[in-house]
Amino acid sequence: MGMFARAGATVGALSLMASLALTGCGDDQKKAEFVDGAPAVGSSVAAETGTAPADPATSADPTLKVSPADGAKNRPVSTEISAKIPEGGKVTDLTLTAANGDKVEGRWRADGSSWVPNKPLKFGTRYTATVNAAGAGGETRQGTSTFTTMAKPKSMIASGLYLFDDKTYGVGMPVVTEFHPGIPEKDRAAVQKRMFVRTDPPQPGAWHWVSNGTQAYYRAPEYWKPGTTISVRIALAGIPLSNGKYGNVDRSATAKIGRAFEMKVDNATKQMSVFQDGQLLRKIPVSLGKKSTPSSSGTMVVMEKKESTVFDTRDDPDPANRYVTEIDFAQRLTWGGEYIHAAPWSEHVQGRQNVSHGCVNVSMAQAKWLFSQTRVGDPITIKGTERKLVQGNGWTAWSLSWSEFVKGSALPVPEGGAGPALA
Incomplete structure (x- = not known):
């Protein structure tokens, strides 16, 4: 789960020290100005440009200025390119070339503010x-800038992305990023501007930070549409942070969303209702957590699946909660240890009484069937228990309403959600 271990499971243009630096830049490093506020044209849509000298009538216009400034040194490998052009002009083409002649591909931000390389630049280049x-x-105008990137820094954060290429997930699968140590609050907006998500078909979304900046979730206002393709790039490499650390690597993945599969558990009836594409498939009797160890109420998602595992709670401070038990068909819901799993020892009370240590107990037969149907990212909502789900205890992106969720973004979110950051 993820790209590094955690407890048994595995900045943006504003953050750059170039034209869009967190710490500021040269006097002339400003965003591009475009006709009627329209975004700049991407480098792949270049217009023909000549080399004839400027019309004498406009020769006194300010020179087109490129950022980073010419001669700049020690730029982060997350540097983006921007330009300041005379009023009324527009960018027609942008190229970025390494000293060895290799051309760097990239895309404009959707608002035209800067051009983002598709991959991090190389250190010391x-x-x-x-x-x-x-x-x-x-008239044609041209501006150039030659700059040098910094050497590889010694102090970097660790990061993870809980999404993998060519995998199919449930409709509740949030994009989950993780950082160790957590991202300081003053840096989160800059980092968030470097976390790019694109969906097909297009669906708006937003980021939400939790757990002291150690995690951020991205979701849409509603569950993903079945069949959606999600493409993610967490462009963290080289981002300078205020604590003296730098982002370690870029991470990216393209995954699919499968059919709509959802589980709903009601403590009042002690039944799980299982739906697929809006149709009720079956009802399953459950036993939830007893009063001393209640199950969490809220919307969670399946985080991982293990056909067999061992629950070992011998380090629990309460002797009554210490045990070592072999478990079949376990599906993790929280970092704290809540699962859906087979519990043959409680089959006689399932549907009538809560006796678990917080898990959703079902019979061996029902657990096997459910395990065969679910995917990581399938949502489950539990209601009516004595404990509310804690944000960050699992992939809790859906446990908040949309209006509450967007409050956790480090950047303003347009009503209804934001579109892709890159054109």
Whole structure:
């Protein structure tokens, strides 16, 4: 689960020390200005540009200026390129080339504020950015900048992405990123601007930070549409943070969302209702956590599945809760140890009485069937218990309403959610 171990399971343009730096930049390092506020054209849609000198009538116009500034040194490998052009002009083409001649591919931000390389730049390397623009009178203008990236830093954070290429997940699967140590609050907006999500079909979304900045979740206002493709790039490599650390690597994945499968558990009836594509498949008697160890009420998702495992709670401070038990068909719901699993020892009270240590107990036969149906990311909602689900105890992105969820974003979220950050 994820790209590094945790408890038995496995900044943006604003953060850069270039034109969009967290710590500020040169005097002339500002965002591009475009006609009527329209975004800049991507480098793959370049217009023809000539090399004729500017019209004398416009020769006094300010020179097109590229950021990072020419001669800049020790730029982060997360550097983005931007330009300031004379009023009324527009960018027609941008290229970024390494000293060895290799061309860097990239995309414009959706708002046209900067151009983002598709991959982190290389450490200790000289790059030349060339920007062509058309002036208000149709004349061609060009600006260039040669800058050098910094050496590889010694102090980096660790990070993870709980999404994997070519995997199919449930409709409740949030995009989950993890950071160790956590991202300082003052840096989260900058980091969030470097976390890119695109969905097909398009669905708006937002990020939400939890657990002191050690995790961030991305979700849409509603569950993902079945069949959605989610493409993610967590462009963390080289991002400078205020604590002196830097992002370690870029992580990316493209995954699919499968059919709509959902489980709903009501403590009042002690029944689980299982739905697929909106149709009730079956009802399953359950036994939830007893009063001293109640199950959590809220919406969770299946985080991992183990056909067989061992629950070992010998380190629990309460002797009454210490045990070592072999478990079949276990499906993790929280980091704290709540699962759906087979509990043949409680079959006689399932549907009538809560006797578990917080898990959702079902019969051996029902557990086997359910295990065969579910995917990681399938949502389960439990209601009516004595304990409310704690944010961050599992992938809790759906335990909040949309209006509450967007409050956890480090950046403003448009009503209804944000679209993709890159054009």
